Amino acid sequence: MKVTPSTYQLKDGRSAVIRQAQESDAEQMLKMARQCASETRNLCSTESEYDLPVEAEMKWIIDRNGEGCLLQVVEVDGELKGNCMTYPQGGRLRVRHRCGVGIGLLKEIWGNGIGTLMMQNAIDFAKEYGYEQMELDVVSTNEAAVHLYEKLGFVRYGLQPHAFRYEDGSYADLLLMALDLR
Numbered sequence: 558m559k560v561t562p563s564t565y566q567l568k569d570g571r572s573a574v575i576r577q578a579q580e581s582d583a584e585q586m587l588k589m590a591r592q593c594a595s596e597t598r599n600l601c602s603t604e605s606e607y608d609l610p611v612e613a614e615m616k617w618i619i620d621r622n623g624e625g626c627l628l629q630v631v632e633v634d635g636e637l638k639g640n641c642m643t644y645p646q647g648g649r650l651r652v653r654h655r656c657g658v659g660i661g662l663l664k665e666i667w668g669n670g671i672g673t674l675m676m677q678n679a680i681d682f683a684k685e686y687g688y689e690q691m692e693l694d695v696v697s698t699n700e701a702a703v704h705l706y707e708k709l710g711f712v713r714y715g716l717q718p719h720a721f722r723y724e725d726g727s728y729a730d731l732l733l734m735a736l737d738l739r
């Protein structure tokens with residue numbers, strides 16, 4: 558177990574459980590990912606890109622819980638409401654000290670502190686595993702996410718222009734951020 562399951566109370570009184578994902582979450586994970594993609598333009602995947610076979614998602618969950626990885630989910634009333642993944646940036650000797658992190662929650666639970674808790678778990682896991690640097694990119698106008706990352710100590714180190722091209726022909730830049738774990 559890479560993260561101890563923990564329960565938190567949401568502002569509306571419901572209980573949210575943060576735990577490691579398991580293979581049996583695959584069907585719900587796809588449903589949640591489709592909804593998440595439909596609710597925000599701040600993630601790189603679109604809803605239709607999650608029209609995948611459950612078996613493929615099961616394999617992805619197993620892979621995302623492999624060596625140097627942690628896939629967390631948050632569950633409310635038995636339904637998945639978000640995930641947060643930590644993964645190696647590569648296997649080569651000179652990059653093995655770096656990991657990446659990504660998070661996506663359904664709108665109905667935004668602003669409850671769940672993002673902060675899952676990111677803190679990710680950081681704790683990464684430090685314990687021995688990573689020295691955690692990296693992420695975020696749509697430059699995603700103020701809530703940038704605030705959250707800066708609160709946890711991430712610093713800005715660059716801007717990737719025109720990183721997303723949306724269906725309407727507009728673009729978004731990605732802010733590049735890193736956290737020193739040493």
Ligand SMILES: CC(C)(COP(=O)(O)OP(=O)(O)OC[C@H]1O[C@@H](n2cnc3c(N)ncnc32)[C@H](O)[C@@H]1OP(=O)(O)O)[C@@H](O)C(=O)NCCC(=O)NCCS
Pocket residue numbers: 597599600660661662663666667668669670671672673674694695696699700701702704705708
């Ligand atoms: C970004 C995301 C993970 C944040 O999760 P969350 O559970 O809502 O975050 P928290 O409640 O822990 O913290 C949010 C913080 O942002 C702040 N915030 C909210 N809206 C804000 C805004 N417009 N501008 C600045 N800060 C804002 C909150 O006050 C809170 O800060 P505080 O802890 O100092 O009070 C969540 O909104 C999400 O999944 N969004 C959709 C997908 C996405 O954007 N993922 C990130 C891709 S890089």
